[in-house]
Amino acid sequence: MGNWMxxxxxxxxxxVVSWNAMVTAFLENGDVRRAVDNARALFDRMLxxxxxxDQHTMSSLMSVCAELVAPLLGMQIHQQVTKVFIPDVPLxxxxxxxxxxxxxxxxxxxxxxxxxxxxWNAMIGAYASHGFxxxxxxxxxxxxxxxxxxxxxxxxSVLNACAHVGLVDQAKKCPDSSTTRPSFPxxxxxxxx
Numbered sequence: 001m002g003n004w005m006x007x008x009x010x011x012x013x014x015x016v017v018s019w020n021a022m023v024t025a026f027l028e029n030g031d032v033r034r035a036v037d038n039a040r041a042l043f044d045r046m047l048x049x050x051x052x053x054d055q056h057t058m059s060s061l062m063s064v065c066a067e068l069v070a071p072l073l074g075m076q077i078h079q080q081v082t083k084v085f086i087p088d089v090p091l092x093x094x095x096x097x098x099x100x101x102x103x104x105x106x107x108x109x110x111x112x113x114x115x116x117x118x119x120w121n122a123m124i125g126a127y128a129s130h131g132f133x134x135x136x137x138x139x140x141x142x143x144x145x146x147x148x149x150x151x152x153x154x155x156x157s158v159l160n161a162c163a164h165v166g167l168v169d170q171a172k173k174c175p176d177s178s179t180t181r182p183s184f185p186x187x188x189x190x191x192x193x
Contacts, residue, residue: 016054019046023060040073047080055091062094074098089114096122102130121153128161136161 004025011018022042043061046053053061058081065074078095081087087095092112096119099105109115109123120143127136140158143150161167 016057019053020057020060023057023064027060027064043073043077043080053084055085055088058085059090059094062091062098066094066097089116089119093118093122096126099126102126102132115148117148117151117154120148121151121157124154124161125157128157128164131164133161133165133167137167 004022008014008018008022019042026042046057058077061077062074062081065077075098078098081091081095085091087108089112092108093116095108096105099108105123105126109119112119120139124136124139124143127133127139136158140150140154143154
């Protein structure tokens with residue numbers, strides 16, 4: 001990573017491609033402390049005018065924050081995003097994932113005109129990680145009613161939500177992980193809304 005930073009610093013000028021390459025390199029780097037420090041430095045340099053980030057840059061920076069549990073930096077990036085960009089689906093998904101305030105994450109989710117399965121997974125996962133298992137299950141059931149096809153990540157988030165608060169009966173209604181293609185709970189197994 002040091003060689004990449006030296007090369008980056010020697011560039012006569014930076015553009016969105018070079019910034020995005022560095023953010024992606026930090027994201028794939030296994031050194032947690034250094035990745036957060038580098039992502040923060042990169043974000044600060046962009047704000048000082050050393051480059052103009054695009055939605056991909058901001059989404060990647062928020063992914064770094066989410067993976068490395070850096071919510072303060074994530075919220076700073078989120079604030080910058082709301083000032084500069086009209087968030088697209090990937091950017092909104094990143095905001096939901098890094099958002100420390102569950103109500104704010106839900107607001108972002110509810111305001112999305114287009115929701116992909118990743119969006120649903122992000123919100124269900126946010127509920128699960130904050131200990132709101134019932135809300136995660138209710139959202140999962142809403143997802144199923146709207147005929148959004150769940151993925152293995154959906155399944156993991158639902159099981160995670162159940163495990164956090166000991167909802168063993170609800171977890172038993174979830175797909176059997178031993179099959180190659182899990183079958184998800186039917187609408188009949190979802191709690192009444």
